[in-house]
Amino acid sequence: MKRHSLVIGGTGGIGSAFARSVARAGHVVSVIGRRLPSEAEPIPHVRYYAADLSCAQRLGAVLTEILRRSGKLSSLIFFQRFRGEEDPWVGEMEISLTATKNTIERLTDDFSRTDERSIVVVSSIASRFIVEEQPVGYHVAKAGLNQMVRYYAVALGPKGIRVNSVSPGTVLKEGSSPLSKRIIPLGRMGRSEDVVRAVEFLCSPQASFITGQEIIVDGGLSLRSQESVARELALQAVAR
Ligand SMILES: NC(=O)c1ccc[n+]([C@@H]2O[C@H](COP(=O)([O-])OP(=O)(O)OC[C@H]3O[C@@H](n4cnc5c(N)ncnc54)[C@H](OP(=O)(O)O)[C@@H]3O)[C@@H](O)[C@H]2O)c1
Known part of the structure; x- marks a missing residue:
């Protein structure tokens, strides 16, 4: 029996890189996003489902369909990020917090008995530091997700489901601007x-x-004191 990974927010960004990687490793992969990807070449073992996480009814129907077609889960991973037009506070709460909670609660009895059972929530260093280009709701939602992870780790431990989070710093993707590499300990x-x-x-x-x-996946940047980073950037500016 192949492992089955359900990737919420796997149609773009880091989630799509994850879906490709586990599909290459031979998992059956189910992916949810608002839109089906427009790629000409379908990825073997990956099935896409369109659902807006703000619509609980549509999400419930899609989850039922995924279990019917691809069977019980080994892993459930949340990569979604609110990108809607509505009020950012309401959107962050709905898409990050409420949709994650509802999906976990809907699926707790739908994990395979034979596999390693795992839930991973992708959070952010904005759960503990202030990333000024992000709104308040993003910070509060990410901090809430980290506590949600601890809650469900205790609640779902007896079912053998592990629940953890990964908090990236800035990830260099197409369109994002690079930081000075020298401030990041891993260079x-x-x-x-x-x-x-x-x-x-x-x-x-x-x-x-x-x-x-x-x-925390940030190359060690969040370990450095703000003063050290500011001093280094000032020295770099003088040297230019
Ligand atoms: N990129 C970074 O530098 C960075 C840094 C720290 C943390 N993170 C975290 O890492 C995760 C992935 O980030 P990313 O930059 O890869 O995000 P992204 O490129 O914006 O991708 C987000 C994914 O969520 C889906 N999505 C958004 N709203 C949705 C909705 N209402 N219903 C269903 N699906 C929805 C998107 O698909 P559709 O567009 O098809 O809906 C897409 O698949 C996020 O949790 C983010 O907070 C990212």
Whole structure:
């Protein structure tokens, strides 16, 4: 029996990189996004489903359809990010928090008995630091997700379901502007695959006794004091 991964928000960005990676590893992959991807080449083993997470009824119907077609889950991963036009506070609460809670609660009895069972929520360093280009709702939703992870780690532990989070710093994707690499201890920007690998680890048997934890994937940037970073940037500016 193949492992079945359900990727919420896997039609674009880091979630789509994850879906490709686990499909290459031989998982059956179900992906939910608002829109079906327009790629000409379908990825083998990946099935896409269109549902707006703000519509509980549509989401429920799609989850039922996914279980019917592809069977019980091994992993459930949340990569979605509110990108709607509505009020950002309401949108962040609905798409990040409420949709994650409702999906987890709908699916707790639909995990495979034989596989490693895992839920991973992609959060952000904005759960603990202030990222000024993001709205207040993003910060509050991400902080709430981290506590939700701890809650469900305890609640779902007896069912053998592990629940963890991954918190990336800025990930260099097409269109995003690079930071000074010198301020990052590992000397480069984060990439989608760095986040993908951390999520894959948490879904794997290598993480079999890890639950309720957060892995920060930022190359060590958040360990540095703001003063050190400011000093380094000032010195760089003088040297130019
Ligand atoms: N990129 C970064 O630098 C960064 C840094 C820290 C944390 N993160 C976190 O990493 C995760 C992925 O980020 P990303 O930058 O890859 O995001 P992204 O490119 O905006 O992709 C978000 C995904 O969510 C789906 N989505 C958005 N609204 C939806 C809705 N209402 N219903 C259903 N699906 C919806 C999108 O698909 P559709 O457009 O088809 O709906 C897409 O598949 C997010 O949780 C983000 O907060 C990212």
